[in-house]
Amino acid sequence: MIFTCPAPAKLNLFLHITGRRSDGYHYLQTIFQFLDYSDELQFVVREDGQIYCDTTNIDVPMEHNLAYQAARCLQQHTQTHYGVDIQIEKHIPVGGGLGGGSSDAATTLLALNKLWRCQLDTKTLMQLGLRLGADVPVFIQGHAAWAEGVGEKLIPVTLTESWFVVIHPNCHVSTAEIFTASDLTRNQKIVTMHDFLAGRTINVCEDVVTRRYPEVKQALKWLESHGSARLTGTGACVFAPFAQQEQAQAVLATVPNQWRAFLAKGQNDSPVIKKLACLT
Numbered sequence: 555m556i557f558t559c560p561a562p563a564k565l566n567l568f569l570h571i572t573g574r575r576s577d578g579y580h581y582l583q584t585i586f587q588f589l590d591y592s593d594e595l596q597f598v599v600r601e602d603g604q605i606y607c608d609t610t611n612i613d614v615p616m617e618h619n620l621a622y623q624a625a626r627c628l629q630q631h632t633q634t635h636y637g638v639d640i641q642i643e644k645h646i647p648v649g650g651g652l653g654g655g656s657s658d659a660a661t662t663l664l665a666l667n668k669l670w671r672c673q674l675d676t677k678t679l680m681q682l683g684l685r686l687g688a689d690v691p692v693f694i695q696g697h698a699a700w701a702e703g704v705g706e707k708l709i710p711v712t713l714t715e716s717w718f719v720v721i722h723p724n725c726h727v728s729t730a731e732i733f734t735a736s737d738l739t740r741n742q743k744i745v746t747m748h749d750f751l752a753g754r755t756i757n758v759c760e761d762v763v764t765r766r767y768p769e770v771k772q773a774l775k776w777l778e779s780h781g782s783a784r785l786t787g788t789g790a791c792v793f794a795p796f797a798q799q800e801q802a803q804a805v806l807a808t809v810p811n812q813w814r815a816f817l818a819k820g821q822n823d824s825p826v827i828k829k830l831a832c833l834t
């Protein structure tokens with residue numbers, strides 16, 4: 555049987571840094587919302603315990619693929635005799651701050667938990683996911699969330715599901731590079747949902763990223779002239795929300811063609827949860 559499941563992109567609707575742990579990880583405050591823009595993963599269970607992962611359009615060795623690592627991690631944790639062939643059709647730009655790799659990992663953990671009949675609960679899957687990346691737990695939990703800690707302390711929130719224009723300037727920003735930058739602000743004061751709703755939040759990485767990547771600065775400036783533009787995660791993508799699809803479509807149509815851009819709707823519920831419900 556082939557089981558096909560999406561792995562949605564996410565946006566960080568704001569991103570603050572409030573401190574740094576002794577291991578170098580940062581304490582964040584952020585809001586995650588999903589987009590109806592996804593990678594597609596296909597799973598075929600194997601009886602021989604082998605794990606294979608093949609991905610279109612990206613140049614990542616199989617063992618470094620986060621979906622492969624997720625499968626390996628679950629297999630080791632549960633000691634299952636099953637294996638899997640995973641085929642990933644990549645749509646989410648790599649290194650874009652859209653959480654594509656993390657989402658592929660989360661979809662793999664969720665799907666294989668069912669297909670391999672592991673019966674792990676969501677909390678355990680989130681703990682396994684956190685080993686693979688700070689963004690993985692929110693994709694497993696499956697609901698838009700206010701996040702703290704390193705991104706793993708999640709409170710589900712229900713947000714307006716705006717239409718977003720997302721622009722990918724043609725560059726790849728390394729998350730590690732931005733989090734180790736000496737000029738990154740790391741001592742923002744704690745904010746609340748009220749501050750977010752009142753427009754008193756930012757993406758604190760924007761200054762550091764735009765100083766280092768002129769392409770991101772240019773895309774942000776362009777989008778700011780059409781809406782309320784912001785960086786997602788540590789970039790490289792920038793986005794702006796619109797209430798109406800037509801407004802967003804009109805802006806999308808004028809994006810300079812040196813950049814890749816797309817339109818997507820914000821989603822409070824991950825499509826993965828619905829898809830998994832199809833599996834008994």
Ligand SMILES: C[C@](O)(CO)[C@H](O)COP(=O)(O)OP(=O)(O)OC[C@H]1O[C@@H](n2ccc(N)nc2=O)[C@H](O)[C@@H]1O
Pocket residue numbers: 566569578579580581582584651653656686687688689690703704705729730733787788
């Ligand atoms: C920037 C965000 O996308 C915001 O949602 C995430 O915090 C990044 O999540 P991610 O890519 O899953 O992150 P990981 O793969 O765990 O870590 C990538 C790099 O970012 C740094 N990192 C990540 C998360 C965090 N709270 N503090 C960090 O300093 C890590 O030290 C590492 O060098």
Ligand SMILES: Nc1ncnc2c1ncn2[C@@H]1O[C@H](COP(=O)(O)OP(=O)(O)OP(=O)(O)O)[C@@H](O)[C@H]1O
Pocket residue numbers: 609612614618619620621642647648649650651652653654655656658659689729787788789790
């Ligand atoms: N399945 C995968 N899809 C995309 N990238 C992957 C995958 N597996 C491993 N990677 C590696 O992970 C790195 C980060 O890719 P990803 O697209 O998740 O970045 P990102 O969206 O900026 O992440 P985040 O917002 O979580 O920081 C890439 O450089 C790539 O080499």
